[in-house]
Amino acid sequence: MIKIGIVGGTGYTGVELLRLLAQHPHAELMAITSRKEAGMPVADLFPSLRGRVNIAFSDPVEAPLQKCDVVFFATPHGVAMEQARSLLEAGVRVIDLAADFRLQDPAEFARWYKMEHSCTDLLAQAVYGLPEVNRSAIRAARLIGLPGCYPSAVQLGYLPLLEHAGLIDAGSLIADCKSGVSGAGRKAEVGTLLSEAGDNFKAYGVTGHRHWPEMSQGLKAIARAGGQPMLAEKLRMAFVPHLTPMIRGIHATLYARILPGALDTDFQALYEKRYADEPFVDVLPAGQMPETRSVRASNFMRIAVHRPPVGGSGPSDLLCILVVEDNLVKGASGQGVQVMNLMFNLPETTGLTLVPVLP
Amino acid sequence: MIKIGIVGGTGYTGVELLRLLAQHPHAELMAITSRKEAGMPVADLFPSLRGRVNIAFSDPVEAPLQKCDVVFFATPHGVAMEQARSLLEAGVRVIDLAADFRLQDPAEFARWYKMEHSCTDLLAQAVYGLPEVNRSAIRAARLIGLPGCYPSAVQLGYLPLLEHAGLIDAGSLIADCKSGVSGAGRKAEVGTLLSEAGDNFKAYGVTGHRHWPEMSQGLKAIARAGGQPMLAEKLRMAFVPHLTPMIRGIHATLYARILPGALDTDFQALYEKRYADEPFVDVLPAGQMPETRSVRASNFMRIAVHRPPVGGSGPSDLLCILVVEDNLVKGASGQGVQVMNLMFNLPETTGLTLVPVLP
Amino acid sequence: MIKIGIVGGTGYTGVELLRLLAQHPHAELMAITSRKEAGMPVADLFPSLRGRVNIAFSDPVEAPLQKCDVVFFATPHGVAMEQARSLLEAGVRVIDLAADFRLQDPAEFARWYKMEHSCTDLLAQAVYGLPEVNRSAIRAARLIGLPGCYPSAVQLGYLPLLEHAGLIDAGSLIADCKSGVSGAGRKAEVGTLLSEAGDNFKAYGVTGHRHWPEMSQGLKAIARAGGQPMLAEKLRMAFVPHLTPMIRGIHATLYARILPGALDTDFQALYEKRYADEPFVDVLPAGQMPETRSVRASNFMRIAVHRPPVGGSGPSDLLCILVVEDNLVKGASGQGVQVMNLMFNLPETTGLTLVPVLP
């Protein structure tokens, strides 16, 4: 059994991690901390876990995190970077669901998160926890910066296009993304009240969103790893997120201009081939369009490849990739468990075979 | 492995049954029929099942149902009673999720369902599939009439009060129930469109609902089985269902007048004791109130016992029992799997340990 | 033009009051205060009001409230009782949408609202602002305590039954009520986030809710005003509120036992006759059931009268009254405007003829 600690488990990524770990055959939850809720049984805060999670929140200071095999940080950014070093020194592996170890450039981190990074030396050993891109590095990692929810969908959506030269204009990317409200977390805020966000739709963060530099870094890394440094160089992408009146789910609608010489490319085949062996990435048959509920409460991501008509003569020069994921699973806690499985040499799908809930 | 057939799997109880069986270690799906969708892969209709359910819908005439160990009917009422006999004669057990084998009185069936019952002789061997009431009969049964969604919640909510004399006025029962829209099924109807049922709340069926005679029959049976024939005699209950703008979930708010001599009863203890050994019935600690999402996508039912203030001096004489269940799981398909486990001598919770999905 | 001030207009009753007053032909908004948002244009907080409300929030200290004809308090309880006296002394009429002037007994107020009442002498002149009950007193009033959202529906739902002796057992009342989430206000709280309250249903406040003493006081007053002091004496009522995943709307399902001698009563006629001249109370034809959206964004209340079957022989002895209102209109701000119209000798429906929004 893998001995597991969770720091800060009162949010949505925390309760989702608890749900998944409670159904994982090799997970043993040792401690879950919350300064505010210390002493309260977890199942009193989340009655869905009654009978399945029988420990209480413990004070961060007293929790036996050093005795765990792995500690997940399901906290706001800024917490993991304060505590990671001592855990790593004690031989504990660390998986951060927040942003502390995502951006390799501390200046970028400071610019977007409005705080200095406090352990820039650890960044060098931090691995970006996107298995479909970094599988072997993850297996060997001791410190993981887990991708954000939007970046998971956007990177895997564009990935096959960036591993080959000549297919698309890398300077033309537009990621029009839509997220359920749980992406904003379990925080007392007016903007995500049911009476505000319900029966309503809006864009936000159009002038700049923290997931943009992460996507940008990730897409460039994908291009370079795929042997396409020129694509990385040219890459320009707009990211426009929208708040959708639903609880879970991200839908990314990704656009790219096909280069004149690539108009005959079979993009459907390109995607199918690239993801043929990926257990959690499902390329839909040509013509289908994915819906967010088709992955609800599961670790699957589904992708469809389209070329919408634009008018004029000749084939459409616009590629439109549709990607869905559950922002709390493949976009957060499920990916965390997938990464943990890799780190502990378990089959990658262990504990993650839950069938999506529909309706 | 239990060889399983499903008749009529294109509705919500059908897809939920598929979800549960796909995660059941001893279930092998042999056939699923649909006249209308014959030939279509199940996963094309329900993309949530891609990679998990790999067969297609088959024509009812051609499906190898006779070779199954058990056949579920996830059809409208009137279908199972036409096909049950030949299956039973072939040694196949039958679990009907619809209403054909719920009511023991064919006249009541005809009155409420507007059709004659076509195999009244089979009614005698049909067992009402509510494990918490009929566990031993279910183990031996070959034909099951599975309870409706509302009746499951209402019967288990009132049960402990009807097994003892002198506690409540059995003539005073009021079941004010609220259901998510999936209870109305996956039928093309105006009334359950998102634009009609969304952001809206209403009562329906106040003048008479098909689940009323089933509840009435069941509650009387509970009283009699508990040695309280007088309570069965006196029993009067109103049932007022409401349509709630959510997908899954039933909340039953059950009222009963406490008899003057029973005002000092510890009803909390009564419920806790009665359900102490039930794996799927969870009595909440005193003072808590259950919410439907605490059982979402799981087979749990949660119950809370309250005595709301009514004014005047002395203790309140009104008991208010709050019950939540997922109408598609404990109220339908999950209960079907629970019953199947009993019929095939498996541990009752096999394949049903899924943790509720929250948020 | 009536010169109007609003204290605390950043909540939902505030914005709804602004919406209604912007469409009222005799209303002139002089000032709206908010300590926190002072200086911010109202339309920046509520873009729905762009072009229609052109003033900014002002600091409570500086606002020219004393020069208004009437001041609405759309604040949490405890504010109006601090400021009402000086306004009244300046000749300004006061309409409090909060609870400060609802309960006549200061001890009850202290018990339920956990604070002492600071101007108990003003309670004597405060009029309870329910026009269908207190129309003439309202016309003459200078200080109004406007009913709560639930109490409006419950009182008008039971009213015709309490004006006559011998109809119902006044000790048997059960008000099972369901409210949209906007009833909880525009406060940053976890419990009313879309991710918490969406796709979910639960009871709350079963052990005691602040609207209970208000309903109790009101129903007794109705009985006494109707010449039925004995009914007032006997009155016992349970109130069980539930949180519903919708934005606006209250549905009250009201139960009462019919006395043996009254089983032949034509309750439908009783209700139709009682409300025949009420412009905002609509009794539905026999057999219909109201839905909350049928009054959405309007000042209407719709009521249906039912006798659900309970089993046994003879007619049902249970009366079930269904009431719907928009909690922000007839349950709050619309009722405030209705009361204002009465106080200023305008036709009662002035500015309140907006047609409900469906779908």
Add this chain to the structure above:
Amino acid sequence: MIKIGIVGGTGYTGVELLRLLAQHPHAELMAITSRKEAGMPVADLFPSLRGRVNIAFSDPVEAPLQKCDVVFFATPHGVAMEQARSLLEAGVRVIDLAADFRLQDPAEFARWYKMEHSCTDLLAQAVYGLPEVNRSAIRAARLIGLPGCYPSAVQLGYLPLLEHAGLIDAGSLIADCKSGVSGAGRKAEVGTLLSEAGDNFKAYGVTGHRHWPEMSQGLKAIARAGGQPMLAEKLRMAFVPHLTPMIRGIHATLYARILPGALDTDFQALYEKRYADEPFVDVLPAGQMPETRSVRASNFMRIAVHRPPVGGSGPSDLLCILVVEDNLVKGASGQGVQVMNLMFNLPETTGLTLVPVLP
């Protein structure tokens, strides 16, 4: 008073038209037809209209449509083109909310709507009912083809960019649009059930949608009318609609590449100036983002102008225009009333000053 007839008023554009006309000071509803519901009082189908619309649906054959001043068609496509001629010959003006008179090219109509156009000669006199583009033609028109919901938002969103040369690459347009479910109409269909469309998000019609040729025709007409035939020639646009789990509202996220020579353009000023005199088009202050509820149940459209960061050096070359409208008001029935006002020489805003409903 304008005597008004409505053909086919049982859908959402029908009930919305009824709501608006009931509040219009110069409208007199003479007849509303429905073959299926003939004889049923309108308020029985739509209880929101009780007391406000007092006529019944009448049989299309018997309705006195010829005596009306104007007849609205709130029908599926294919109906208006059968009946328009005889009405026009009788001197009745016709406003079609469906698609029969939108596309000028009958071949395009046949291609997208799968039926031949039956009165192509009338197309020549049909005016496209978008007041911000065609105001003077509308005043003189006898036959109006009212724009679709998506095309209204997309055309007014791009309009200021197409009236000037050199600003954007007209071949790069991408309209990523999101609609509430009421856009699919009040038809009994599985796909728009609450249990299907609720808590879910998906793209649809990516391979081709009927509103695409309408937008394309309209945008080219705008460019030509603005003196930019070259822009019309170059115009290429992708349209990707998405279904959003809300009732009302459209959000269009419109992208266009800024030409190198236009990077210094003040697009905010361009939009503000263009729409300064338009009563129903509201350009938000720079930096704001519109939400659909800010126009709920009103005839307003709100537009925001953004340039999201794309990385690299220099200013962003991507323009992102955000447009919101209520699909049933400015996207359908409200626009119909606006057009009617123009046709009958009423102030354009008559009956359309309703304040948006929020929350």
